[in-house]
Amino acid sequence: MSALLTKQPRAAFAELSMTNARELLRDGKTMFFILFFPLFFLGLFWFLAHTIDAESPQPVVAVTASSGSEAVVNELEEAGFTVSELPDGRTTDEATAIVSVEGSSATVLLDAEEEPQWRGLVDAVAGTGIAKADIATAYSDGRAVFDPLRSSLASIVMVSFLTLAMLGTSVPVVALRGKGTLRLLGTTPLRRATFIAAQTPSRFLLGIAQLALVVTVTAALGYLSPGAVPRLILTALLGLIMLFALGYLIGSRAGNAEATTTVVSLLIPVALMLSGSVIPLEVFPPQVAEVIGWLPTTVLADALAVDLVGDSSAANLPIAWMVMAGVAIAAALLATALFRWDQGERR
Structure with missing residues (x-):
C-alpha cells in the first residue's frame, strides 16, 4: 500500500496519450473510416484498372x-x-x-x-x-499508358492520412469541446501544446499502418524499389505531421462536431479529385492547375508518387519537403495560439 501511495503519477503527456489511444480504439465509426478508406480505394482502382484492360x-x-x-x-x-x-x-x-x-x-x-x-x-x-x-x-503515337491503380496509389496514401487527420483528429477534439470535457481540462495546469501533442502518438501509429498497407501492395505489384523506402518514409512522416497540424488547426476553434464532420467529409473527396489521380490537372486552365499543384494535399501526393511508384517527374522532393515542413510549422503555431478550451472562451 505504501508503495502505491508513494508512486508518482505519469506525466500529463503520457497519461493523455494513453487515454486518447483507448478512446480512439473504442470509437468504432472513426476507426471504420480510417481503416476503410485505403482498402476501399485500393479495391476501386484495382477493379477499374483490370476492367479497362480486360476490355x-x-x-x-x-x-x-x-x-x-x-x-x-x-x-x-x-x-x-x-x-x-x-x-x-x-x-x-x-x-x-x-x-x-x-x-x-x-x-x-x-x-x-x-x-x-x-x-x-x-x-x-x-x-x-x-x-x-x-x-x-x-x-506508338507517344501517349503514355494510363494505369488507374499505379497512378492512384500515392493519392490513396494521401487520402488515408487526410482521413486520419480530419475525421480521426479534428472531429474528436471538437466533440470533446462540445461535451465540455475541454472546459474541465482548461481548469487544470494542462498546457494547450501538451494537449495537442498528446493526440499524436496513437494516430501516428495508425498512419504508419496505413502506409505499410499501401507499400505492401505497391511492392507486390513491383512498382516500389527497396532503395527508395527510406526517402518514402521521410516524405510520409512530413506529410503526416503537416496534415495533423492542419487537423489540429481546424479542431482548435470549431465548436460543432456534426458540422465539422460534414465539412471534412466533403474535403476528403475534393482533395482526392484535385490530386491528379482522378482528374488530370491538364484539364484545368494553366493558372488553375498551377494553384492546385501547390495545395498541401496535392504536394504530398506528388511527393509520395516519386518513390512509391517510381514517378520521378511527379515532384521536386526537396521543394516538396520544404513546402510540407513550412505548412506544418505554420499550422501548428496557429493551432496552439488559437486553441480554446471552451466554446465561449475569448482570447
Whole structure:
C-alpha cells in the first residue's frame, strides 16, 4: 500500500496519450473510416484498372532481337501470347505490341489504334527478372499508358492520412469541446501544446499502418524499389505531421462536431479529385492547375508518387519537403495560439 501511495503519477503527456489511444480504439465509426478508406480505394482502382484492360483486344507480340530477347519470348509463349522474334532494325505490320529489352530494362510499345491489353504483357516481361518500374509502356503515337491503380496509389496514401487527420483528429477534439470535457481540462495546469501533442502518438501509429498497407501492395505489384523506402518514409512522416497540424488547426476553434464532420467529409473527396489521380490537372486552365499543384494535399501526393511508384517527374522532393515542413510549422503555431478550451472562451 505504501508503495502505491508513494508512486508518482505519469506525466500529463503520457497519461493523455494513453487515454486518447483507448478512446480512439473504442470509437468504432472513426476507426471504420480510417481503416476503410485505403482498402476501399485500393479495391476501386484495382477493379477499374483490370476492367479497362480486360476490355481491350489481346496483343500480337513481337520481341526485338537482343541478348535478353530469347528469355522474353519464352516467357511470353508460356503466358499464352502469340509472339515472334523481330530482327533488330526490322518492322512488322502484324504485331500490335513490340517489346524491346535493353539490359535490365525494357520498353513495351503498343499500337495506338488497337490499344491492346498490356497488363499481362508487362507481367510476363517482368517474369524474366526485369523490375516493373524499369518497364516503360507507351502507345506508338507517344501517349503514355494510363494505369488507374499505379497512378492512384500515392493519392490513396494521401487520402488515408487526410482521413486520419480530419475525421480521426479534428472531429474528436471538437466533440470533446462540445461535451465540455475541454472546459474541465482548461481548469487544470494542462498546457494547450501538451494537449495537442498528446493526440499524436496513437494516430501516428495508425498512419504508419496505413502506409505499410499501401507499400505492401505497391511492392507486390513491383512498382516500389527497396532503395527508395527510406526517402518514402521521410516524405510520409512530413506529410503526416503537416496534415495533423492542419487537423489540429481546424479542431482548435470549431465548436460543432456534426458540422465539422460534414465539412471534412466533403474535403476528403475534393482533395482526392484535385490530386491528379482522378482528374488530370491538364484539364484545368494553366493558372488553375498551377494553384492546385501547390495545395498541401496535392504536394504530398506528388511527393509520395516519386518513390512509391517510381514517378520521378511527379515532384521536386526537396521543394516538396520544404513546402510540407513550412505548412506544418505554420499550422501548428496557429493551432496552439488559437486553441480554446471552451466554446465561449475569448482570447
